[in-house]
Amino acid sequence: MTHLTTRCGAISIFGAMLAVLGTLIGEYEVIAIGVAIIIYILLTFIPRPKIRVVRETEATKAFEGDETDVYVKVENTGIFPAIIHVYDVISPYMRLISGTNRYLVYLRQREKLEFVYRVECPLRGHYVFGPLMIRRRDRAFLYFDDEKIEKYTYFTVYPHIHELHRVPIKTRFIVPYYGTITTKTAGMGSEFLYIREYIVGDPFKIINWKASMRLRRWMVNQYEKESLCNVLIILDAREITGKGTPLFNPLEFSVKATASLSYHLLRTRNQVGLVTYGSEVKAIFENISPHQFDIILNALVGTYASGNMPMITAIDTILPHILPRSTIVFISPLEDDITIYSCVRMLRDRGHEVIILSPSLVDIEATLYDKNTDKLSMLHLERQNKINELRGLGALVIDWDVKKPLSYVLNLVVEEWMR
Amino acid sequence: MLRISADKRRFSFALIGVFLIAVIAIMPFISKREMHLSAYSDSWNDLSEFRKNLELKGYKIKCITSTPLSLREYNGDYNKTLLCIIGVERPYTNDEIASIINFVDRGGSLIVADDFGFGNRLIKVFGVEFSRCRLWSPNFIKNPSFPVINVTYEGIHYEVMMNEPSTLSGVSEKEILVETDSNCWLDANKNGKRDLDELSDIYPIVASTHYGEGEIIIISDPGIFINDCWNIKDNSFFVMALVKSLVPSESTIIFDESIHVHKMPNHNFVQVMFFVLCNLMLYPAGKVVLLGAAIVLIAPYMRKIKRPVIWFHRDILTHATYHHLKIPELKDEDVLRMKHIAEEKVRLALVLSKDEFANIDESILKSVVGDDLLYDFITNWEKYSVEDLPKIIKKMDEWVKR
Numbered sequence: 001m002t003h004l005t006t007r008c009g010a011i012s013i014f015g016a017m018l019a020v021l022g023t024l025i026g027e028y029e030v031i032a033i034g035v036a037i038i039i040y041i042l043l044t045f046i047p048r049p050k051i052r053v054v055r056e057t058e059a060t061k062a063f064e065g066d067e068t069d070v071y072v073k074v075e076n077t078g079i080f081p082a083i084i085h086v087y088d089v090i091s092p093y094m095r096l097i098s099g100t101n102r103y104l105v106y107l108r109q110r111e112k113l114e115f116v117y118r119v120e121c122p123l124r125g126h127y128v129f130g131p132l133m134i135r136r137r138d139r140a141f142l143y144f145d146d147e148k149i150e151k152y153t154y155f156t157v158y159p160h161i162h163e164l165h166r167v168p169i170k171t172r173f174i175v176p177y178y179g180t181i182t183t184k185t186a187g188m189g190s191e192f193l194y195i196r197e198y199i200v201g202d203p204f205k206i207i208n209w210k211a212s213m214r215l216r217r218w219m220v221n222q223y224e225k226e227s228l229c230n231v232l233i234i235l236d237a238r239e240i241t242g243k244g245t246p247l248f249n250p251l252e253f254s255v256k257a258t259a260s261l262s263y264h265l266l267r268t269r270n271q272v273g274l275v276t277y278g279s280e281v282k283a284i285f286e287n288i289s290p291h292q293f294d295i296i297l298n299a300l301v302g303t304y305a306s307g308n309m310p311m312i313t314a315i316d317t318i319l320p321h322i323l324p325r326s327t328i329v330f331i332s333p334l335e336d337d338i339t340i341y342s343c344v345r346m347l348r349d350r351g352h353e354v355i356i357l358s359p360s361l362v363d364i365e366a367t368l369y370d371k372n373t374d375k376l377s378m379l380h381l382e383r384q385n386k387i388n389e390l391r392g393l394g395a396l397v398i399d400w401d402v403k404k405p406l407s408y409v410l411n412l413v414v415e416e417w418m419r
Numbered sequence: 420m421l422r423i424s425a426d427k428r429r430f431s432f433a434l435i436g437v438f439l440i441a442v443i444a445i446m447p448f449i450s451k452r453e454m455h456l457s458a459y460s461d462s463w464n465d466l467s468e469f470r471k472n473l474e475l476k477g478y479k480i481k482c483i484t485s486t487p488l489s490l491r492e493y494n495g496d497y498n499k500t501l502l503c504i505i506g507v508e509r510p511y512t513n514d515e516i517a518s519i520i521n522f523v524d525r526g527g528s529l530i531v532a533d534d535f536g537f538g539n540r541l542i543k544v545f546g547v548e549f550s551r552c553r554l555w556s557p558n559f560i561k562n563p564s565f566p567v568i569n570v571t572y573e574g575i576h577y578e579v580m581m582n583e584p585s586t587l588s589g590v591s592e593k594e595i596l597v598e599t600d601s602n603c604w605l606d607a608n609k610n611g612k613r614d615l616d617e618l619s620d621i622y623p624i625v626a627s628t629h630y631g632e633g634e635i636i637i638i639s640d641p642g643i644f645i646n647d648c649w650n651i652k653d654n655s656f657f658v659m660a661l662v663k664s665l666v667p668s669e670s671t672i673i674f675d676e677s678i679h680v681h682k683m684p685n686h687n688f689v690q691v692m693f694f695v696l697c698n699l700m701l702y703p704a705g706k707v708v709l710l711g712a713a714i715v716l717i718a719p720y721m722r723k724i725k726r727p728v729i730w731f732h733r734d735i736l737t738h739a740t741y742h743h744l745k746i747p748e749l750k751d752e753d754v755l756r757m758k759h760i761a762e763e764k765v766r767l768a769l770v771l772s773k774d775e776f777a778n779i780d781e782s783i784l785k786s787v788v789g790d791d792l793l794y795d796f797i798t799n800w801e802k803y804s805v806e807d808l809p810k811i812i813k814k815m816d817e818w819v820k821r
Contacts, residue, residue, distance in 0.1 A: 003725040004720075005724070005727065009724040092732075092733065092734050093735070093736060094734060095734050096734075102732075133730060135727065146728075240742055243740050244739060244741075245738060335742070362743060365741055368741075373747050373748070374808060375744070375747055375749050375753070376743075377813075377816060378812050381816065388767045392767065
C-alpha cells in the first residue's frame, strides 16, 4: 500500500489551500501555483516495481558461535525503473558481523543488485532469514510503498557440545554388556575396586605383586565392572528458566549440558532419552539407535522457555514409560516448583538413581546485576536449603556455578566420589 | 479492539464518498425553493417588464451576477446610476454592504424593495427597517393578499396594487414618501387574522433618505415590480415615477441579480456542482457544511500519511530480564521468607522432618541455634522489620559457615 510522507502531506495540503484560496479571491495566479503543486505531486507517483529476490546461505545448519554468509540478489523485473530500499530481515538473536543487510539503490529495468553479509549465530534455535522488505520511494521522498516479499531461508543452529570424559553416573542395574558406567560390582573394568586373594583361573596380569610379597600369599587386583545404563534426562524448560539474557540464562546452560551428556552417553553405548517440560511435555524415550543423538539434538534446538508446568505433571505423564532402574538426570534451576521434592522421592522409591544438575539462576542474575545485595545473600541461603533438602532425599545434586565449564564441574563430582 | 480489514475500510470510504456526491447532486433537485424577481426572466414573478420599460425610456441596463463587491470597481457616473435591489433572497456580507454604502456615498442612487427577505441587514445602515409583518387592507383586488393603496406622489394620485406587502419602521416623518390610508392594519402576531389589539392605522410603505451624496428609496413590497402586477392599476406609472425621481433618462440602471436564487442548470453535472458550491459559500451554514465536507474528504487522505519505519538490524542478545532481582531491594514480605529460610537451615542441620521440627523443644532449638539474635528471630519474627534483615542474613551466613 502506498503511503504519503509527512512532507507530501504538507506540500499537497499547501497546494490545495492555494488552489481553494485562489478560487475564493479570484486570483488565477494563486490557483495556478496550487494546481501546479498538486500536479507535481500526482506526477511524482509512479507504480510499484516488480522485484524478484534470490537468497542463499553458505550452509543450512551450524553450531552455536558459527558464522555464515548470506547472499542476496534483487532484480527489478518490472518495466519501470525504481529507487528502492532493500532490507533483509535477520533474527534479533543473530549478530551482523560484516557487510550490510540494507541498501538504497536505483534499479533500471532488468538491473540486479547483489550483496552479501555475514552473521554470527551465538544462540541455538530454528531461524528464518526474511522476509525481504522493499521500500519504493520517489526522488523527493513524497511517497513510499513498503512491500514484504515472502522469501524465506531456513537455518538451524545446534547447541554447542562440550567434550566430557567422565560423568558422575552410577547404576545398580546390570546390563550383560560392557560399558563405561561403574556398577559397584566386581568385574572386568578399568577402575580399581579392591584387592583379593588369587583364585584358580584368575589371569596373571591382575596379580598385585607388591601386595603378594608383603602378605606372603597371592593377591590380585579386583576391578569394578563397567556396564551400560539407561539414562533419562529431564529438562526444565519453564518460562522462569529463560530469565537472564538470551545467551546467559538457565535454559541455555541446561540445553548445552543435555546435548553434551547425551552425546557422551550415547557414544559410550548407553541408552539415552529426553523429556522437556514447560508449556507441554515432550518426550523422547531411551534408545540407543544411531539416530538418537540427532533426534535429541533437534528436540533441543526447538526447546524454548515457556509455560509454568510443575514437574509433578511431567513425571506423572512419563512415569509409566520410564525403563525400570534407569538413571534420571534432572536439569533445572530448582526455582518456583515445590513439587520437585515429591518427584525426587517418588523416583527414588521406584529405584531410580536421581542426579540433579542445577544451573543457578541466583548466580546468573547476580552476574548480570553486577552488584551484591542483601537479597542475593538471602536467595543463596534459600537455594542452599533446597539443595540440602534434595540431597537428603537421596539425589545427587550438582550445584552448577555456570561461570565454570560443565566438564570441570562434573570432574569435580567424580573426583569427590573417588576420594 | 475492533479490527477492520483494509478492503472493508476502502469499501466504506468509497461508499461514504458516493453517498456524499449523490446527496450534493440530488439536493438542488429536491429543493422546493422558487426562483423569482430576476430582471432577465419572463415568469409572472420576475421583473422583465420593468426592465423592458426602463430600456424603452432610454435607460441603460446592467446587472451584477456575482457579488455587489464589483461596485467598488464601477467607473461610471455615480450621479446617473441607480442600483435596484429588489427582493433580497440572501443575506449580504459585511463587505458587500460596505460596497453598496460606498456606492451610495459617492452619489449613486439606490432602490431597495423587500418585505420578508434579508433586506433589513442592508437598510438598517440607513436607520430604517422592514417590519416583517403583513399589511392588510379592506380595499383589495381579488383577495386580501392584494391590497390597493391610494398613493399621492409628487402631486399625482396613483392606485397601487401591492402583493402581500409589509411596512417600514423607524422612518421619520420627513422621510416618508408613501403611506397607507387609515383603514389598514398590521398582523403584528403573524397569525393571519385580525385580533382586537390590531388597530387600523397609517403605515409607511415607501420612504426616501440620503446618505453621503446619494439617495435611497426603500419600498416595503417588491411585488409591485413583478410582471404579473406591472400593468394592474397604476403600478407601472408609480414605479417609473419613483425611478425618474432618482435618476434622469439615459442613466444607468444596475440590477443586483446576485441576491436571487437562479434556476437550476440541470443539464450539466459540473455546472450543478459549481452552482451548489457557489450557493453554499454564500451562507455561513453553507460554509460550515463545506468545511465539514473538506475535513471528511481530507481525513482519508491524512490517514495515508505515515512515517516510514527505520529499518535497522539490532540484536537483543544482551537484553536481560530478571526474576528475583526484578525488585533488588528487600521487601516486608521477605521477613517471613527469611524466617522460613532460617528454620529450614536449622531443621536440615538437625536432620529432622518438618513434623519433628514443629514439635522440637525450645531449649534444644536454642542450644542448636546457639545465637540469641537468630533464635529470637526464628521465634519472634513478627517484631523484626525489613531494616533488620541485613543483620539477620549476615548472622545466618556466619551460622552456616561455622
